[in-house]
Amino acid sequence: MLMKKGAEADLFLEPFSGVLHPAGEGMVVVKRRVVKRYRIPEIDRQLRESRTVLEARLLSDAKKAGVPTPPVYLVDRKNTTIVMRFIEGKHVKKVLGRLRPERRRRICVEIGRMVGRLHGAGIVHGDLTTSNMIITGEGRIYLVDFGLGSYDRSTEGRGVDLHLLRRALQSVHFRIAERAYRDVLRGYKLEMGKAADEVIRRAEEIEKRGRYVEKEERPWR
Amino acid sequence: MICLGIEGTAHTFGVGIVSSKGRILANVSSTFVPEKGGIHPREAARFHSAHAGEVLREALGRAGITMEDVGLVAFSMGPGLGPVLRTAATAARALSAFHGIPIIGVNHCIAHIEIGRLTEGARDPVTLYVSGGNTQVIAYDAGRYRVFGETLDIPLGNCLDVFAREVGLQYPGGPKIERLARDGRSYIRLPYAVKGMDVSFSGLASEAVRRYRMGADLRDLCYSLQETAFSALVEVTERALAHTEKREVMLTGGVAANSRLREMVRMMAEEHGARFHVPPPELSVDNGAMIAWTGILAHRHGVRMSISKTQVLQRWRTDQVDVPWRR
Numbered sequence: 001m002l003m004k005k006g007a008e009a010d011l012f013l014e015p016f017s018g019v020l021h022p023a024g025e026g027m028v029v030v031k032r033r034v035v036k037r038y039r040i041p042e043i044d045r046q047l048r049e050s051r052t053v054l055e056a057r058l059l060s061d062a063k064k065a066g067v068p069t070p071p072v073y074l075v076d077r078k079n080t081t082i083v084m085r086f087i088e089g090k091h092v093k094k095v096l097g098r099l100r101p102e103r104r105r106r107i108c109v110e111i112g113r114m115v116g117r118l119h120g121a122g123i124v125h126g127d128l129t130t131s132n133m134i135i136t137g138e139g140r141i142y143l144v145d146f147g148l149g150s151y152d153r154s155t156e157g158r159g160v161d162l163h164l165l166r167r168a169l170q171s172v173h174f175r176i177a178e179r180a181y182r183d184v185l186r187g188y189k190l191e192m193g194k195a196a197d198e199v200i201r202r203a204e205e206i207e208k209r210g211r212y213v214e215k216e217e218r219p220w221r
Numbered sequence: 222m223i224c225l226g227i228e229g230t231a232h233t234f235g236v237g238i239v240s241s242k243g244r245i246l247a248n249v250s251s252t253f254v255p256e257k258g259g260i261h262p263r264e265a266a267r268f269h270s271a272h273a274g275e276v277l278r279e280a281l282g283r284a285g286i287t288m289e290d291v292g293l294v295a296f297s298m299g300p301g302l303g304p305v306l307r308t309a310a311t312a313a314r315a316l317s318a319f320h321g322i323p324i325i326g327v328n329h330c331i332a333h334i335e336i337g338r339l340t341e342g343a344r345d346p347v348t349l350y351v352s353g354g355n356t357q358v359i360a361y362d363a364g365r366y367r368v369f370g371e372t373l374d375i376p377l378g379n380c381l382d383v384f385a386r387e388v389g390l391q392y393p394g395g396p397k398i399e400r401l402a403r404d405g406r407s408y409i410r411l412p413y414a415v416k417g418m419d420v421s422f423s424g425l426a427s428e429a430v431r432r433y434r435m436g437a438d439l440r441d442l443c444y445s446l447q448e449t450a451f452s453a454l455v456e457v458t459e460r461a462l463a464h465t466e467k468r469e470v471m472l473t474g475g476v477a478a479n480s481r482l483r484e485m486v487r488m489m490a491e492e493h494g495a496r497f498h499v500p501p502p503e504l505s506v507d508n509g510a511m512i513a514w515t516g517i518l519a520h521r522h523g524v525r526m527s528i529s530k531t532q533v534l535q536r537w538r539t540d541q542v543d544v545p546w547r548r
Contacts, residue, residue: 005463007456038455038492042408046410129464148416206373
């Protein structure tokens, strides 16, 4: 069953028994990177294959570092497909704005800790938005979609991650964005310690590099 | 009511005249072309002030009106090059003060979207706005036009211009690169930089120049440069489309004239069952009509400005603009 038609991949929700082994139980997600007709085959093939293999490695290494991610069952390079466990829950994007402040604060701090652990393990996610975080019924947060992730220990790569997360918070949860981002940073510092400061500074610098950022300029109000 | 809009943010000085019903009565412009190198803000501003009078007269003539008929003066208040913005603002203030007409400063990037919404019937698109000075993916969300992706370093048009200049192609480089790219045969791998919803082009430009100096075929390089840069742009636009779940895609800005980019964005939109819009070239490039129309929208929804509040904003961000007409 088609679960989600993403920007670069189709996600199918299937029974484990149908995809992998008849004796298996539960559901799996089949993530297939689809051909994009708009780009030439040389670029298309290369992007899809390399991202499939890399994503599977990142998912498993992130888990080793203590960041909840879906377990990977199968990687099929030729068909640019990954099979992984289905994580049942809600997108953080959908729930964050509706939560009570106290619970929201805890979740944001936890998100910050996850990003900190990820960075500590030498991984950057590359697409840190709240739609790539799933919160389960027990309140556990899973990080999904490492499609744009990479192995990267640079301050720049980490800074881009924080910058993207901040931007995502602003574009979807703009009313609570600043508060939420501060809580994320608190969690981040808990994991990264002193190294966090340099990354946070870099994230601000990256934001300023966007051509038209300056102090609040709001002449119509 | 008739609004006279003055555009001046970069190369182009334009005057557009638009009625409150959205009829474009005139859209005239004059474009500064540097003799060599890139744009120098003061030289462009000098060019604009020298040509402002004739552009204004021609626009009024084409519309068949006089300043007596104008009920509102709008101008591009930002973002853009300081001296250029100030020249357009000075012209607008002079007209407003001398003729006793209300004045409104509008955001240049948003004007690009609004003119497309007017003439193409786009209602609520994800917009890919690509020009020499801007590269943004913009969509309306909860009271504001929000930037869902943008370049982390140089704009696409700038990337193409820099490459063109370094390999000896005359300004504007974009159309020449497009022509050469048609004869490109083999793809040369260049750095493809998508970071989340953002793109980066500076590494791409320098690598393409480096490959040229190493002796790569210029046609192949133009082809590869276009394919790489456009693929990245279309990908981030696609991500914004998936993220916002909108049903329309619009392409605008000077680089919208590139037929390969148009083809790629159209194919992406079709894959998602979204409608594709691209304003005609004279309304995709910087122009006065889009400023006039956005002025009308703002004025109709109660935005008022006194001349003392019309200082230009070089770095006026798209998401800082109040857009009461969209609520």
